[in-house]
Amino acid sequence: MVGYGFLIARLCLAAVFLYSGVDKAWHWRSSVDEVMGDGLPWPAVFAGATVFTQLAGGCLVATGLLAWLGALLLAGFTVAATLLGHRFWLRRGAEFRHEVTTSLEHVAIVGGLLLLCLLDIPASG
Secondary structure, rough: OOHHHHHHHHHHHHHHHHHHHHHHHOOHHHHHHHHHHOOOOOHHHHHHHHHHHHHHHHHHHHOOOOHHHHHHHHHHHHHHHHHHHHOOOOOOOHHEEEEEHHHHHHHHHHHHHHHHHHHHHHOOO
């Protein structure tokens, strides 16, 4: 029973990244524009790195093949993306509340990814 629960948890964590990676690849111009809106240099490079990270990390987590590595990759990506794309400290009113909520949702996702990483990392020795 635990095995099925672990599989379901991995699939739940991977789903958002796999969907987003496919969507960003499918709507490439919008992905590049989003990066430009965040003020990052080389928007196409960052958009491509985002798609790669989301798809590669999502596949690793979903399949269980090096799931700890995929989880670590996606956790780092999520922290960076949250800090760069959801700068709630620059917002006011409803926009502030929306960005704080989104950021806290991302914190929860990072927590789940870190738990997966800790549970799946190979034992040393």
